[in-house]
Every structure is written in structure tokens, then in C-alpha cells.
Amino acid sequence: MESILGIVNQIFEMEQKLASKGDSSGVTRNVNRMKHYLEEYGYTFYDPLHEDYNDMRTDCEASIVGDFEEGNMYISKVIKPIIFKEGGETPVIIQKAVVIVEKKA
Amino acid sequence: MSSTIDFAIDLGTTNSAIARSTHGGVDVFKNPLDLKQTLPSVVGFRRNRIIVGDKARELLGKDPENVFGSFKRKMGTTETFFVANTSETKTPVELSAYVLRELKTFVHTGEEVASVVITIPASFDTIQSNATKKAGYEAGFEEVVLLQEPIAACLAFANNGDRTEKAGKWLVYDLGGGTFDVAIASINEQELKIIDHRGDNFLGGLDFDHRMVTDIFLHAIFSNPALAYLKKEYEERTLDFRRLYQVLLLKAEEAKKQLSVKETVEVELEINDEDGIEEEIIISVTRDQFNNCIHEKLSYALDLVEELLIDNELEPADIQQVILVGGSTYIPLVQELLKSRLRIEVNASVDPTTAVVVGAAQYAAGKQKKVKVAKKEVADSDNEVKARISYPKSSMDSEEVLLLDFESDIESHFYRIRREDGGFDTGIRNAVPKVREFLTLAPDRLNNFKVEVLNAQHAPVPTNIPEIGILHGKFNIDGQPLPNDICLEVDDLEENRTKLEVVFPKNSILPLNKTVYREVSKTIYRDGQDKLIVNVLEGDRYALPETNQAIGIIEIDPAKLDMDLVKGSDLEIRMEISESRDLRVTVYLNQTDQEFDHVFNSSEKYVSTTRMEDELSLLIHNIRKDLGQKEREEDFEMATTLREYLAEAMAVEEEVALMKNTLSGDEKYHVCERKRRLAQKYDQLGKHARLTKLRVEYYQLKERLKKRIDENGDKSASLRFGEIVEHENEVMKGQSVYLMEGHVKKLESLNNDLYINSDEGIIDLYHRISIMDNSRFSDEKLAVNYKDQGQQALARQNYKELKVIVFNLLHLLPEKEEKSAWKNFKGTGIG
Numbered sequence: 001m002e003s004i005l006g007i008v009n010q011i012f013e014m015e016q017k018l019a020s021k022g023d024s025s026g027v028t029r030n031v032n033r034m035k036h037y038l039e040e041y042g043y044t045f046y047d048p049l050h051e052d053y054n055d056m057r058t059d060c061e062a063s064i065v066g067d068f069e070e071g072n073m074y075i076s077k078v079i080k081p082i083i084f085k086e087g088g089e090t091p092v093i094i095q096k097a098v099v100i101v102e103k104k105a
Numbered sequence: 106m107s108s109t110i111d112f113a114i115d116l117g118t119t120n121s122a123i124a125r126s127t128h129g130g131v132d133v134f135k136n137p138l139d140l141k142q143t144l145p146s147v148v149g150f151r152r153n154r155i156i157v158g159d160k161a162r163e164l165l166g167k168d169p170e171n172v173f174g175s176f177k178r179k180m181g182t183t184e185t186f187f188v189a190n191t192s193e194t195k196t197p198v199e200l201s202a203y204v205l206r207e208l209k210t211f212v213h214t215g216e217e218v219a220s221v222v223i224t225i226p227a228s229f230d231t232i233q234s235n236a237t238k239k240a241g242y243e244a245g246f247e248e249v250v251l252l253q254e255p256i257a258a259c260l261a262f263a264n265n266g267d268r269t270e271k272a273g274k275w276l277v278y279d280l281g282g283g284t285f286d287v288a289i290a291s292i293n294e295q296e297l298k299i300i301d302h303r304g305d306n307f308l309g310g311l312d313f314d315h316r317m318v319t320d321i322f323l324h325a326i327f328s329n330p331a332l333a334y335l336k337k338e339y340e341e342r343t344l345d346f347r348r349l350y351q352v353l354l355l356k357a358e359e360a361k362k363q364l365s366v367k368e369t370v371e372v373e374l375e376i377n378d379e380d381g382i383e384e385e386i387i388i389s390v391t392r393d394q395f396n397n398c399i400h401e402k403l404s405y406a407l408d409l410v411e412e413l414l415i416d417n418e419l420e421p422a423d424i425q426q427v428i429l430v431g432g433s434t435y436i437p438l439v440q441e442l443l444k445s446r447l448r449i450e451v452n453a454s455v456d457p458t459t460a461v462v463v464g465a466a467q468y469a470a471g472k473q474k475k476v477k478v479a480k481k482e483v484a485d486s487d488n489e490v491k492a493r494i495s496y497p498k499s500s501m502d503s504e505e506v507l508l509l510d511f512e513s514d515i516e517s518h519f520y521r522i523r524r525e526d527g528g529f530d531t532g533i534r535n536a537v538p539k540v541r542e543f544l545t546l547a548p549d550r551l552n553n554f555k556v557e558v559l560n561a562q563h564a565p566v567p568t569n570i571p572e573i574g575i576l577h578g579k580f581n582i583d584g585q586p587l588p589n590d591i592c593l594e595v596d597d598l599e600e601n602r603t604k605l606e607v608v609f610p611k612n613s614i615l616p617l618n619k620t621v622y623r624e625v626s627k628t629i630y631r632d633g634q635d636k637l638i639v640n641v642l643e644g645d646r647y648a649l650p651e652t653n654q655a656i657g658i659i660e661i662d663p664a665k666l667d668m669d670l671v672k673g674s675d676l677e678i679r680m681e682i683s684e685s686r687d688l689r690v691t692v693y694l695n696q697t698d699q700e701f702d703h704v705f706n707s708s709e710k711y712v713s714t715t716r717m718e719d720e721l722s723l724l725i726h727n728i729r730k731d732l733g734q735k736e737r738e739e740d741f742e743m744a745t746t747l748r749e750y751l752a753e754a755m756a757v758e759e760e761v762a763l764m765k766n767t768l769s770g771d772e773k774y775h776v777c778e779r780k781r782r783l784a785q786k787y788d789q790l791g792k793h794a795r796l797t798k799l800r801v802e803y804y805q806l807k808e809r810l811k812k813r814i815d816e817n818g819d820k821s822a823s824l825r826f827g828e829i830v831e832h833e834n835e836v837m838k839g840q841s842v843y844l845m846e847g848h849v850k851k852l853e854s855l856n857n858d859l860y861i862n863s864d865e866g867i868i869d870l871y872h873r874i875s876i877m878d879n880s881r882f883s884d885e886k887l888a889v890n891y892k893d894q895g896q897q898a899l900a901r902q903n904y905k906e907l908k909v910i911v912f913n914l915l916h917l918l919p920e921k922e923e924k925s926a927w928k929n930f931k932g933t934g935i936g
Binding site: 013020026029032033036046051055056057058059061062063064065066067068070076077079082084090091092093094096098100101102 | 138139140149151152156159160161163164167168344347348351352354355356373375383503523524525526527528529530531532545547548550551552553620622677693695698
């Protein structure tokens with residue numbers, strides 16, 4: 001399980017790098033392919049960047065920068081994504097996102 | 106019901122856990138919200154909501170007036186915690202009770218936990234111990250038995266190994282996330298007791314993370330000229346820097362874990378320079394560097410150990426072994442320093458993070474219960490809390506509102522709503538007659554929520570509230586469903602024909618998109634005639650491909666390829682269908698890095714003459730084969746129909762051949778439609794009878810095989826059998842002769858393998874081959890020789906040798922001509 005989570009986290013990081021630095025050599029295609037194979041094994045991930053944050057969101061482990069103001073917080077950085085594993089009737093979260101949360105400007 | 110306590114709780118300063126002893130050992134329960142075995146001992150008060158664990162820990166230090174941790178240190182004191190949000194005062198006992206109640210929710214077995222063993226530090230005096238007991242009773246336990254943490258840890262290790270060899274004095278070295286404790290335990294056949302202990306409540310793993318950040322990461326960052334400006338931000342503790350520091354702390358924690366198993370780790374960081382341009386920095390951290398950071402802290406911990414030994418007039422040599430407890434003992438330097446400075450054997454054979462709760466559960470397994478658990482009252486509909494609920498069944502938004510109207514008296518009650526996948530938790534909230542709660546939805550899936558109503562002691566009470574399911578993203582009630590399956594035609598090289606692979610099943614809601622990954626099934630030469638054909642069909646996935654309607658086809662001419670497309674190279678086929686049913690197909694060839702795409706309009710039909718010729722050729726081949734069989738079986742009625750079909754198929758084939766030169770658009774569609782209708786009629790002909798025959802064949806074979814496998818107890822055969830049978834329902838429902846045949850073949854193959862691997866089977870096969878005329882073998886002399894050897898092996902009852910001989914003889918037989926081989930198979934080129 002640990003290894004699979006490690007692979008998913010690496011793919012997530014690759015996607016982030018491609019998004020910020022561009023994809024001059026067409027690596028996105030390979031990344032999508034890897035995601036497809038992981039999906040076949042039931043693993044999907046989700047990036048909650050810029051979403052609202054409140055302390056009912058147990059799908060994230062938040063490090064809060066500055067003050068916490070209820071109803072006015074957002075996810076400013078995602079270190080690791082939420083990872084779901086399909087299985088049984090509904091999917092389960094096998095990794096919470098590791099995020100940085102701060103007050104909206 | 107068990108007469109012993111069985112349940113145990115490690116109520117820690119930083120983290121807590123709950124476990125239960127079972128016949129096979131101990132189960133440490135996991136948090137249903139995140140599947141972790143530990144719960145941070147932190148409680149937060151958010152307006153009228155109470156949160157316990159991870160979410161509360163996030164706010165620790167951010168909201169000190171409402172979020173409290175480390176209250177265990179205050180147990181038994183008069184110190185209280187004023188909660189600003191509620192203007193109430195909470196005692197350490199009350200806060201501990203919240204943690205204990207939350208731990209109860211980890212017990213997924215549905216058992217009523219009335220009696221429990223709770224662990225306490227060796228340093229706890231009578232007042233502190235009684236305070237812990239009181240917290241247990243407040244949490245709803247009827248019987249609380251206390252056990253010292255180091256004793257619990259010793260039990261876990263003692264029960265894990267050979268107790269007699271290790272009798273003597275043990276040192277319990279407990280280094281957790283935020284606290285350090287060391288105790289000397291005396292263990293023998295009769296008793297296990299703690300002689301003395303020491304501790305530091307402010308030393309643990311988190312300190313090591315901070316040291317890695319300040320001593321290694323920041324040093325590397327500040328020495329990068331583009332990032333040197335951050336030094337000033339660090340000194341001023343700006344918001345940007347605090348954000349960066351949190352990221353660095355998370356990276357440090359990760360690196361620390363990796364350094365327990367690796368000598369070097371590389372930490373990648375992306376930090377903006379003064380102009381906002383992202384600078385990538387890679388910091389290589391060695392285990393030696395990390396050891397240097399934490400050496401001083403660990404030396405201090407060892408000083409405490411030595412003080413403890415001196416105070417008790419003990420030499421390290423008097424200690425039998427050191428047992429390791431707490432997650433931070435995974436750090437290799439901890440063990441190295443203990444070994445080098447004290448020269449005592451270190452035992453790390455039990456998971457240090459759960460050793461205390463595991464040992465406590467083992468203790469609980471031998472402790473008789475004093476209270477009897479009252480039988481759970483059967484939910485009486487008159488006593489249950491009634492509520493009317495309303496919520497949308499589907500949503501495209503990231504959150505949806507749930508309305509709960511309580512019809513029963515819910516004074517002094519609470520409620521809690523949790524998402525089944527663990528991604529949402531309201532915490533414990535005061536129940537009011539009308540509740541309006543926003544539920545956060547996970548994207549593109551069904552979100553199940555469970556609503557619990559709790560009594561004053563936070564124990565769940567029966568309600569009429571069902572589980573709530575909200576489907577996110579996938580279902581749009583205004584969306585149009587697909588009337589038929591949309592499939593891709595791919596080659597089946599074993600059967601020398603093509604088959605359908607469903608891409609979008611019937612009733613999927615438009616718009617749709619999906620990428621299918623396949624391999625090229627045959628080498629396509631640039632100077633050859635074979636094309637790569639991506640044929641998208643609409644119809645029934647279980648029918649023959651030629652009976653379906655082509656809705657889009659891309660034929661890649663070999664001349665367009667940059668090089669020969671090698672068999673086995675990868676293909677990516679992306680299909681997108683818009684709401685107006687336009688189909689876009691994009692084919693990417695990985696080997697040549699070429700992309701082909703086409704948009705097919707829903708009002709047009711697409712016909713490929715090449716595919717049509719191929720399909721007709723196969724159709725004629727199959728009809729002829731069936732006709733021959735029916736004639737042999739003297740089924741004249743069926744044979745007459747097949748003759749008519751054959752004549753029709755040949756007429757269509759002729760028309761296609763003529764059309765090649767004069768092909769007008771309308772003519773092409775007409776011929777294609779004729780072919781499709783004929784293929785449909787042929788597919789349906791006797792389909793019911795064929796399916797019935799195959800089903801009977803399948804079930805008879807299955808029965809025989811099951812008996813055979815049960816008799817010989819072959820595990821791998823049993824596994825293969827199970828895998829085949831597992832898909833039985835799917836195949837039976839499918840109404841596809843083709844799929845049924847494939848399924849029967851799988852059973853036949855298993856049956857053959859079992860036959861050939863059994864002594865009776867191999868003897869039988871040998872007899873059948875040995876009576877064959879020698880002239881049938883490719884090398885007569887060798888065949889005679891093998892037959893003689895076989896006779897001798899048979900006499901010696903050496904069936905392994907006989908098997909080899911049988912295989913040698915089989916190799917001398919000419920290969921059987923494949924009866925059904927269709928020589929002209931061209932296929933699509935997609936495997």
C-alpha cells in the first residue's frame with residue numbers, strides 16, 4: 001500500500017511540474033497513461049487546490065498559516081493529493097491531502 | 106459473550122489508541138475517518154460543535170482559547186480550561202472523556218464496551234489515577250481498570266518472545282511525538298512491576314523535524330543567492346515565510362521517515378525568488394547530517410536514562426534488555442546510541458507505536474469483568490428519535506445542504522454526520538429542532554453520509570434516519586442517455602476474428618470521453634497493404650461486430666506512417682461524444698509519435714470498403730462452416746435457411762466488388778446496411794439453441810471439474826476454477842455465444858491440465874498414443890524408441906518419466922490443422 005501511495009504522489013508531483021513549467025517533450029501523455037493504469041487498480045487522486053477549507057473537511061490534513069478565521073479559509077498549497085481506492089460499494093479515502101491553509105485575501 | 110474485559114485504551118499525552126484482544130491476538134482499531142490506529146489527544150470547541158483528533162490538532166496553537174491538547178499533564182490538578190466560544194470551563198477529566206468517547210467510535214464490531222483497561226504513566230499518583238478513572242466513567246464506561254504504560258509495553262514484548270530467557274530488569278524507552286519517558290521494570294514468572302521512572306514532557310519527534318528545518322533546509326536555502334532574501338523574512342517571521350516553514354516541516358517529517366531506511370534522501374523544493382520566479386532547489390540530506398541535528402537531544406535523553414540507573418544503584422549490565430516504545434524509536438540513531446553508550450541489547454520486535462495498547466489489551470484478556478453488559482435494547486420504533494430529512498439525490502456542486510427536522514424531543518441530545526469514505530465529519534453538535542447542515546461532496550462519485558443522534562453521554566440512540574446518498578457530478582437529470590453500447594472493434598488473434606470492446610455502455614449520460622490504451626496486433630509495414638483501422642460501432646456489445654452500426658472509422662494508410670508500426674507498440678485512442686452525439690476520435694501512435702483525428706457527425710454514416718470486404722469474407726466462411734455441419738447433422742430446415750443466407754452474402758460480396766469502381770455514396774450505405782442486416786439475422790439464427798447447448802455444456806463440465814478438484818485438493822487448480830466461476834453470472838447474462846464459448850474453453854483448458862497432470866490421465870494418454878500407427882509420427886524410429894521407454898516407465902510406475910515420454914511422442918505428431926482457421930483474416934490491427 002505504501003508503495004502505491006508513493007507512486008500516486010509522484011504522479012501528482014509530475015502533473016504539478018508539467019502544469020507550472022510546460023510540457024515541451026509530451027510527458028503529459030505518459031503521465032495520463034500511468035494514471036489510467038492506477039485507475040484500473042482502483043486508485044484515483046484529487047487535487048483540492050484553491051478550494052474552501054473548514055475543519056469539517058476530514059479529507060485534508062491542514063497546516064494552517066497565520067490565523068484561523070472560520071468560513072474564510074482556503075487551501076493555498078497542496079503537498080499531497082487526496083487518494084481514493086475503489087472497493088466495495090463506495091470508494092474510501094486511503095490518503096488525506098496534505099495541504100497548507102490560509103485566510104482568503 | 107466474553108467474561109473478560111478484552112478492551113484497552115492507551116490514553117496518551119499526544120496520541121491515543123483503542124484495542125481489543127481476540128483469540129488470535131490483538132486488534133488495534135482504526136479511526137473510521139482516516140484508518141489510522143491513533144487519535145491525537147486534542148479537543149476543540151467550535152461554536153456549538155466539538156471536534157476531537159486530527160482536525161482539532163490542526164488548530165492547536167491557532168485558537169488556544171478553544172482548542173486544547175496535552176491536558177493529560179494536568180490530570181488530578183485543579184487547573185481548568187476556559188472555552189471562549191462557549192463560555193464554559195472544562196476540566197482535564199472532561200477533556201479526556203471526550204477523547205475516550207471518540208475512541209469508542211473506532212470499535213466497528215458493534216460491541217457494547219462497558220469495561221475497559223486504560224493505561225496511565227508510571228508517574229501518575231493516586232489523585233491523577235483516580236482522575237483518569239473518572240474520565241473513563243464520564244465517557245460512559247461502567248468499569249475502568251488502570252494499568253501503567255511501561256507495564257503494558259513490557260507485556261506486549263514479553264508475550265511476543267520467550268519470557269524465561271528475558272526475566273530480570275528491563276528498561277522501557279518511550280520516545281513519542283512530543284514526550285519522552287523511561288522506566289525500569291522488573292519481570293519474573295510471578296510479577297511485573299515498575300521500579301522507577303523519569304521523563305521529559307517536551308522532547309519528541311516534532312523537535313527533530315524542527316531541527317532538520319533550521320539546521321539543514323534553511324542553511325541550504327539561505328546559501329542560494331536567489332533565495333538569500335528569505336533570511337530577512339525569516340527574522341521578521343513574515344506570512345510568506347511562515348507558509349514556507351509549514352511546507353518545510355512537512356518535508357522534514359517525510360525525510361525523517363525515509364532516513365530510517367535510507368542513507369540519503371533528496372528533498373525537492375520550489376521556492377519563489379524575490380521577483381516571484383520559481384526556483385527549484387534540491388537538498389540532499391544524509392543520515393549522518395540528520396544524526397548530527399538530533400544527537401544532542403538524544404544524548405540528553407540518555408543522560409536521563411543514566412540518572413535513573415544511578416539513582417536505583419544499577420549498572421547498565423544489570424539491565425536485561427531495552428524495549429522500544431513510541432514512533433520516534435524508528436530512528437536508527439536511537440538504537441545505535443543505546444547500544445553504544447549503555448551496551449544493552451535493544452528489542453524492537455513489537456510495533457513501537459501500538460506496543461502500549463497491545464500490551465494493555467493482552468492484560469485485559471485475562472482480567473475478569475465485574476459488570477455485566479446490559480442487553481442492547483431492541484430498537485423500538487416508539488422510542489427512536491424521529492426526524493424528517495430532505496436533501497438532493499444528485500448534485501453538481503461541491504457541497505449540498507441537508508435539512509433535518511426533528512419530530513421527537515431532542516433536548517440534551519447531539520448529532521454527528523460523517524461521510525462514509527472518511528472525508529467529512531461535522532464533529533459532535535448540539536441537536537436543535539431544525540438542523541441545516543452543508544455537506545462537502547467528493548467529486549464524481551456517490552457520497553454516503555451517516556447521521557447519528559447521540560444522547561447526553563454521546564452514545565448513539567436509535568433513529569429513523571436512513572443513510573444519505575448524494576451522487577456528485579456524474580448524473581445530470583437533463584443529460585441524454587446513450588441508447589446503445591458504443592464499442593471499439595479489436596482483434597481476437599486466438600479466434601482469428603474481431604470482437605467488440607465496450608467503451609461507453611448503454612445509458613451512459615452524454616457528453617462522454619474516455620481514452621482506451623491498446624497495442625498494435627500486427628506489424629504494419631509502410632510499403633504494405635494492411636491499414637490500421639479504428640472502427641467505432643454502436644449496437645449491442647454482445648453481438649458480432651459486423652451486426653453493429655459503424656459510427657466512426659479512421660483508416661490509417663501505411664504510407665502515412667513515418668516508419669513501420671511494430672506489433673506490440675502502444676496505441677492511444679481517445680473518444681469524445683458530445684451532447685449532440687458528434688463523435689471525435691483521436692488516435693495517437695506512441696512509436697511514431699503521430700496523431701490522427703476526425704470528427705464524425707451524428708447524421709452521417711461511415712463505411713469502410715476494406716472493413717466491409719473483410720467482414721463479408723468472415724461471414725461467408727462462418728455460414729459455410731455451419732451449413733456443412735447442419736448437412737452432416739441432417740438438419741435440413743436450418744441448412745435451407747443457411748443456404749439462403751449464403752446466397753445473400755455472396756450477392757452482397759459481388760456487389761461490393763463491382764462497387765469498388767463505381768462506388769457512389771448512397772450505394773455504399775445501401776450495401777453496408779444489407780450486410781449488417783444479414784449478419785444480424787445470421788447471429789440470431791439458432792442463437793437461443795446454441796446458448797442453451799453451451800450453458801448445459803458449461804454446467805456439466807463445471808460439476809465434473811469441481812468434483813475432481815475437491816478430490817485431488819490441488820490449490821492452484823482450485824484458484825483457477827474460482828477465477829473462472831467468479832465471472833459466470835456476467836457471461837450467462839450477456840446472451841453472447843462468443844463469450845459463452847470462451848468461458849467453456851477456459852474450463853476445458855483447466856480440465857485438460859488436470860487430466861494431463863494426473864497419473865490416470867497420463868497413463869490413458871500414453872495408451873491412446875502408443876496404439877497409433879508408427880507411420881503417423883514424423884520420425885518412426887524415434888517413436889518406436891519412445892514407445893518402448895514408455896512401456897518400461899509404465900512397468901516401473903514412474904509416471905513423471907512417462908509424462909516426459911508422452912510429450913516427446915506428441916511432438917512427433919504433425920500439428921493438427923485448425924479446423925476453424927479463417928485464412929483471410931486481416932483484422933483491425935488493434936490488439
